[in-house]
Amino acid sequence: MTIKDIARESGYAVGTVSRALNNAPGVSAETRQKILEIVNRHNYEPNANAKHLKQQANDGIALIVKGTQNMLFAGILEPLQQIIEESGYVATVYYIDEEANEVAQARRICTERKPHGILFLGSNPEYFTPELEELGIPCLLLTNSAASLRIRNLSSVSVDDMAASDTMIEYLYKKGHRRIGIIGGKPNLSRPSLARLAGCQGAMLRLGLPFDMEKQYAYARFSLSSGYEAMEYLLKHSPDITAVFAMSDLMALGAIRALRDHGLCVPQDISVTGFDGIALGQYSVPRLTTIRQNMGQLAQRSARILLHNIQKPGNAVHEIVSFDLTEGESVREL
Template sequence: MSTRTVPPKGPRAAPTLEEVAARAGVSRATASRVLRGETNVSERARDAVRAAASEIGYSPNHAARSLVTGRSDSIAFLVDETEERMFSDPFFLGMLRSAHEVLAAAGMQLVFTVASREEDHRRFVSYAAGGHVDGVLLMSLHGRDELPQRLEEAGVPTVLSGRPLLGSADLYYVDADNVGGARMATERLLAGGRRQVATVSGPLDMCAGQDRLDGYRAAIEAGGAAYDESLVSVGEFTLAGGYAAMTRLLERRPDVDAVFAASDLAALGAIRAIQQSGRSVPEDVAVIGFDDIPDAAHVDPPLTTVRQPVHELGATMTELLLRRIRGEEPTPATVLPVELVVRASA
């Protein structure tokens, strides 16, 4: 009897672009265009290539491609907030999820970072300008911060979430209709017979805070009343900020019978303050928020709110940035519509 030693099999070679193309029934060039996120490919071919790549576990060789193209195939998702704020607000997580979906379909990587201090900004600009990312999705810009201008000057294409307060004519951004949404919410409160309609605004060093306050004011004045600053309590887009702002408001104006809060988290904080003061929602004080976060439908009472299309905002930002990276010149500003979602709080 003879014996033979069978050498162990080596690891299977990584799937190749040629295999993806053959499985999808397209040319290698077409498969490559799809996986680079280019748009000059039919929807049928795009779906076939993506399905084939998924089925055989194909992953583009980013290092090799980078040597050829001079690109990193990575996009930074930069949030100009603290980590606590970032991870406590469903808005940012929704934007991050939709951006990741678009980039994954384009065969690109997402680099997530939080930078709320000036030294963080300087370090990030240096990192981005060094070729580590091909572009930046910038969230939650405050005040007259010139971070997007510095990135653009360094040759790093940047798209903002929200209208910038400085240099909006020269920057690319995607926003929701904050003015229209705030006006819609305030008009509903007025139409319900409320007479002392107040607002818990967002931070006024942000475009969303300013624009939602402008929408509230426009509705008040259109309804025939004078804009009354004693009915405005400046807060933050947080539970704690809404609670504190509402507490101050009730101390100053105990006759308030309705409140438009500039975010859902602020609205939930405001409801807590209203209830702790011995009042009820909506019987004594009606409340409307802005965002339509998942918790809005499940609080007591369920929150009437302005829904902004978070998934579409993130996807549109990302697609706009990819077009810029490809050398296209899309329209710089995009404003998406919002809608009022009526529940029990107003």
């Protein structure tokens, strides 16, 4: 039995099976259990030599992912890997810290593995310079736009973060909220956070809403625990807020837990909204109101663009994918 046989029997992509066998992030407990049951049933043992040869093969595409707790990325990775592998390439995932230099990582990968292309999931724009062209292979930035960077071998697929955040602030305004707190990443280190903050500030200025960056903006990593801590910061520095917009659903869910631990209810006391549209937000109590990114479309378009540029090198392509505001139960009308 081979890893492809396990993938066929389990119904999962080869990349998903590989991550489950290597205990890598991005695989749910249910998926991992199903795969391991098949492995145990057939007494499958990975071939170390074959694995080594596979790693040295030059038919790969590198997927560099910033952070290990972003469930949006996990939802994108599985269909992305499946499309890449069905096209005859090996998809290898490299997880790095949220604040690490992904371009430096790309240089190391090119030196060691010589991939055909690189896809970046999450990014810091400071690291992307025209020197990226020296890698000599097509690259693609996913979930962030690279149009303004004007790097010839760097394409991108993303939602309009500014417009999406503007939409959420206006939604809260129409629900009667005038004091809104924001939980997000460090704008100088996170391109999505920078764009989403700009969208929030633009909407607040247009609607005449007050916004004090020091008191109403709480820094957080894209995780539950960091969202929890950021909510505690807002409660301390902006006790009069009636709503919170978190720049990821995980941050929002962490904030809801913090509010509950402080004896406050969502949305009766404070409304909470998120960004991403991960499945977990629709099973939380209350269901989360959020900006939903189309994970399937993001995966499909990014894979197709990168594969096309690998097979027929050409100009960089920049696409914007639509978003939806999904109403849950986490916002109260004042």
